[in-house]
Amino acid sequence: MDEDILQDFLVEASELVEQLDEQLVELENSPSDADLLNAIFRGFHTIKGGAGFLGVTPLVEVCHRAENVFDKIRNGDVSYDSSAADIIMRAFDVISDYIQQLNDGARELEEADTGLLAELDALWKGQAAAEPAAEAEVSGASEAETGMKLELPEGVDPDGDISDDEFEALLNQRDALMGGEMETADVPEPKLELPEGVDPDGDITDEEFEALLNQRDLIDNLHEAEGDTPPVAPEPKPEPVVEAPKPKPQPKAAESGGDKGSAKAAANTESTVRVDTRRLDEIMNLVGELVLVRNRLLTLRSSQDSEEDLSNAVGNLDHVTTDLQASVMKTRMQPVKKVFGRFPRVVRDLARKLGKEIDLELKGEETDLDKNLVEALADPLVHLVRNSVDHGIEMPDVREQANKPRKGTVILAAEQEGDHILLSITDDGKGMDPEVLRRKAVEKGMMDEVTANQLDDKSAFELIMSAGFSTADQISDISGRGVGMDVVKNMITKLNGSIDIHSVLGEGTQISIRVPLTLAILPTLMVSFDDDSYAIPLTSVQEIFDYDASQVNRIDGQVMVRLRDKSVPLMFLSEWLAPESIKENYEGDKVIIVSIGNQRAGLVVDQVNGQEEVVIKPLGVMMKHLEGYAGATITGNGNIALILDLPGVIQRFQY
Numbered sequence: 281m282d283e284d285i286l287q288d289f290l291v292e293a294s295e296l297v298e299q300l301d302e303q304l305v306e307l308e309n310s311p312s313d314a315d316l317l318n319a320i321f322r323g324f325h326t327i328k329g330g331a332g333f334l335g336v337t338p339l340v341e342v343c344h345r346a347e348n349v350f351d352k353i354r355n356g357d358v359s360y361d362s363s364a365a366d367i368i369m370r371a372f373d374v375i376s377d378y379i380q381q382l383n384d385g386a387r388e389l390e391e392a393d394t395g396l397l398a399e400l401d402a403l404w405k406g407q408a409a410a411e412p413a414a415e416a417e418v419s420g421a422s423e424a425e426t427g428m429k430l431e432l433p434e435g436v437d438p439d440g441d442i443s444d445d446e447f448e449a450l451l452n453q454r455d456a457l458m459g460g461e462m463e464t465a466d467v468p469e470p471k472l473e474l475p476e477g478v479d480p481d482g483d484i485t486d487e488e489f490e491a492l493l494n495q496r497d498l499i500d501n502l503h504e505a506e507g508d509t510p511p512v513a514p515e516p517k518p519e520p521v522v523e524a525p526k527p528k529p530q531p532k533a534a535e536s537g538g539d540k541g542s543a544k545a546a547a548n549t550e551s552t553v554r555v556d557t558r559r560l561d562e563i564m565n566l567v568g569e570l571v572l573v574r575n576r577l578l579t580l581r582s583s584q585d586s587e588e589d590l591s592n593a594v595g596n597l598d599h600v601t602t603d604l605q606a607s608v609m610k611t612r613m614q615p616v617k618k619v620f621g622r623f624p625r626v627v628r629d630l631a632r633k634l635g636k637e638i639d640l641e642l643k644g645e646e647t648d649l650d651k652n653l654v655e656a657l658a659d660p661l662v663h664l665v666r667n668s669v670d671h672g673i674e675m676p677d678v679r680e681q682a683n684k685p686r687k688g689t690v691i692l693a694a695e696q697e698g699d700h701i702l703l704s705i706t707d708d709g710k711g712m713d714p715e716v717l718r719r720k721a722v723e724k725g726m727m728d729e730v731t732a733n734q735l736d737d738k739s740a741f742e743l744i745m746s747a748g749f750s751t752a753d754q755i756s757d758i759s760g761r762g763v764g765m766d767v768v769k770n771m772i773t774k775l776n777g778s779i780d781i782h783s784v785l786g787e788g789t790q791i792s793i794r795v796p797l798t799l800a801i802l803p804t805l806m807v808s809f810d811d812d813s814y815a816i817p818l819t820s821v822q823e824i825f826d827y828d829a830s831q832v833n834r835i836d837g838q839v840m841v842r843l844r845d846k847s848v849p850l851m852f853l854s855e856w857l858a859p860e861s862i863k864e865n866y867e868g869d870k871v872i873i874v875s876i877g878n879q880r881a882g883l884v885v886d887q888v889n890g891q892e893e894v895v896i897k898p899l900g901v902m903m904k905h906l907e908g909y910a911g912a913t914i915t916g917n918g919n920i921a922l923i924l925d926l927p928g929v930i931q932r933f934q935y
Contacts, residue, residue: 286382289330291554293379296323297372298621304372305624308365317354321347327375338389339378345400346371358406367399369625555611563611566604573597609798610648616694616701617645618654623665623692630669637676637687638669644694649701650798656775657703657795660768664705664791665690667765672709672789682786684708699797700819706790712783714740724749741781745769773876773927775799776817794819802896804923805872806889806915809854813921815894815913816883820874820926827871827884841871841882848873850882851933856908876926883929892916896923908932 300323307316328343346368352358360368374396378389576593620642631638673679673688680686691706717740718732726746735743743749747766772779777795796802796819804815832850833840840847850871872883894913903909910925 286334289334290379290383293327293330294383296327297376297379298618299323300372301376301625302621304365304368305628307360308362308628311360314354317350321350321354324350324375327379336378336382336389338392339375341392341397342371342374342378342400345397345404346375348404349400352404352406358403364403367396367403369629370396371400559607559611563604563607566600566607569600570597570604573600605801609650609801612651612798613648614651614654615645616647616649616654616703617642619658619661620645620692620694622658623661626662626665627669627690630666634670635675636669636673638673639687639689641689641691642693643691647694647696647701649795652799653701653775653795656771657793660771660793661692661703661705663765663768665692668705668707668709668789672707672711674710696797697794699803700794701797703793703795704790706788708788711785711787711789712741712744712781713785717741717743720749721746738781741783744781745779776802776819778819778875799896801893802923803891803893804913806892806921807853807870807872807883807885807887808889809857809886812857813889813915813919814853814857815892815921815923816872816874817910817923817926818891820876822873822875822880824870824872824888827869843873843882848880848882849933850884851929852884853929854884854886856929856932874926876930879930881930881933894921894923 300320303316303320303323307313307320310316324343324347328340328347331339331343349358349364349368353360353364358364374392381389573593573596577590577597580590580593623642624640627638627640630636668690673690674682674684676686679688689708691704693704693706695702714735714737718735721727721743722729722732726743726749745765745768749765769779772793772795775795776799777793780792780794781789782792783789802815803818805818805821807814807816831842833842833847835847839850839852841850869886870884870888872885872888874881874883892915894915896911897913898911899906899909908925908928908931910923910928912920912922915921
C-alpha cells in the first residue's frame with residue numbers, strides 16, 4: 281500500500297476513532313438521538329471506505345458489520361441496550377486496535393475474531409424474527425437483486441462529493457429495493473470512470489483521485505444493497521475494476537521494505553497536527569512583517585539615520601517577533617478534549633466491572649495546551665480517574681446508607697490560569713482518612729509513629745504519592761499495587777508541574793494538577809556565578825530572600841534554614857556548578873526557595889539577574905545524560921545558559 285495515502289487515512293481514522301469513543305458512550309444515555317446515530321453510522325462507514333481502498337480486509341469486515349447494525353438501530357429495527365452496547369464496544373476496540381497496529385507500522389493484520397463477527401451478525405438480524413416473511417422474500421430474491429441499481433438524486437454530480445441528505449436518499453432507495461418495492465434489472469458490473477481529459481497512463485491529481493473515491497463509495501453502497509445478510513466469513517473480494525493508475529508509490533515504500541517504511545509511518549502519524557488555515561495566514565502575514573523590519577534594519581545599518589529611527593525599528597521588531605511567537609505556539613495547541621475524550625469509555629467500563637453507578641462530567645474541554653503536553657498528560661490522568669472510580673466512589677448501597685445518591689459523580693475539569701493549565705479530578709466519594717494514611721506509613725516502615733503524628737492532613741494526603749504506598753486491602757488489576765500515584769507525581773514533575781490533593785472524609789477528594797501552557801518556551805529565573813549564567817524554571821520558584829548565616833543550622837550533616845516555623849534544606853549550587861569560585865566561609869548572596877512536588881529546597885546562588893522567557897534547546901549527545909540539566913538556551917546578550925532540571929539537582933545533592 282502507498283505510504284502517503286495510508287498516512288492520510290490513518291490521520292482521519294484516528295480522529296474518527298476518538299469521536300466514536302465518546303459518541304458510543306453518549307449513545308447509552310441517549311439511544312434515540314437520531315443525529316448521534318447518524319454520526320456513528322457515518323464514522324464506521326468512512327473508516328470502512330478508506331480501509332477497503334487500501335485492502336485492509338479485517339478492518340473492513342468489522343466496520344461493515346458495525347455499520348449494518350447501526351443502520352438497523354437508526355431505523356428502529358434494533359434497540360441499543362446494554363447487551364448491544366457491549367458487543368459494539370468490543371467491535372470498536374478491535375477497530376481501534378487495528379488502526380493502532382497500522383499506526384505502529386504493521387502492514388498485515390490478523391483476521392477478525394469469527395465469534396465477534398457472528399455476534400454482530402446476530403445483532404444485525406434482530407429484525408428477522410419479527411418479520412420472517414420479509415426475510416424469506418429477500419433471501420429468495422438474492423439472485424435477482426444482483427442487478428439492482430441505485431439512482432442518484434436529480435442534479436447530483438456523480439464525480440463530486442455527496443451530502444448527508446443525498447446519502448440518506450440512496451440508503452432509502454436501498455431499503456426500498458431490499459423490500460421488493462422496486463423492479464430490478466440486470467446491469468453490467470460497474471466500473472470507475474476517469475474524469476474527462478485525464479490520461480490513463482499518466483499521473484493522477486489529488487482532485488481526480490478524490491472523484492474516483494466518491495465513485496467507489498457509491499458503487500460500494502450499490503453492492504451493499506445486493507443482499508440483506510452480510511456473509512459470516514467473507515472471502516476477500518477484489519475491488520471494482522479501476523481503469524485509472526494508482527498514485528505512484530514513493531521510493532521509500534518500494535525500496536526500504538517493511539521496517540524502514542513502517543518506522544517512518546509511525547513517526548509521521550505521531551507528528552501530525554491539523555492547523556486552521558486562518559492561523560497559517562496569520563503566520564504568513566507576520567513573517568512578511570518580519571522581512572520588512574529586517575530590511576529596515578539593514579538599511580539603518582548602512583546609513584547615518586538617527587538613534588531614534590533605530591530604536592523604533594527595534595521596537596517594531598520586538599512587537600512582530602512576539603506576535604509571531606504567539607501564533608506559532610497556537611499551531612502546536614490542541615484542545616484538552618483530545619485527552620478527555622477517552623475517559624467516558626474508561627469510566628463506563630470500570631463502573632460496569634465494579635458494579636458501581638457513576639456519572640462523568642467534563643468541563644473546559646476547549647482549553648488549549650501544547651500538543652506534547654496533551655500526549656504526556658494522558659497516562660497520569662488515566663491513573664487518577666481510575667483511582668477515583670475504584671477508591672473514591674462507593675458502591676450504590678453504601679452511598680444510600682450514607683444518604684448520598686446511588687450514582688456517584690466524577691468531574692474532570694481544565695482551565696487556563698495565566699501561562700499555566702489547571703487540571704482537576706473531583707469525586708463525591710468517601711474521601712481519604714488522614715489517620716489511616718499515617719498508620720499505613722508507620723506499618724510500611726516509611727516513618728516512625730512520632731513523625732507520622734506530626735504530619736498535618738495535607739502532608740498525610742501526599743503520602744499516597746510515595747513509591748509502594750497503597751491503602752488497598754486487596755490487589756486487583758485496577759489498582760492496589762502501589763505503583764500508580766508515585767508514577768503520576770514523577771510524570772507531572774518532569775513537565776515542570778505540581779500536584780495538590782484536597783480531601784474531606786465522607787465528602788470526596790479533589791486532585792489538582794498545574795502544568796505550563798507549553799514546553800517549547802519556558803519562563804525562567806536567570807542566576808549567575810561570576811560570568812556563568814543558569815536558568816531555573818520559574819514555575820517551581822516560590823520566593824527569594826537574602827542569605828543570612830544567623831538563620832542557618834546544620835541538622836544531621838544537612839544545612840537547613842528556618843522559614844516560617846519550618847526547616848528547609850539549603851543547597852549551595854556553587855559547590856556543583858562553580859567549585860573553583862568557592863572562597864573560604866562562602867555564604868552566597870540569595871536563597872531561592874523552589875518546590876518540586878511535595879518537596880521544598882533552598883538554592884543558594886551568587887546573583888539573581890531577573891526573569892527571562894527562553895527557548896529550550898536540547899543538549900548534545902555527549903551531555904544529554906548528565907543529571908541536573910534540562911537543556912540549554914541563548915540569553916539576550918548572546919551567551920549560552922544551561923537550564924537546570926530541579927528534580928535532578930536535588931537528586932545530586934541527596935547522594
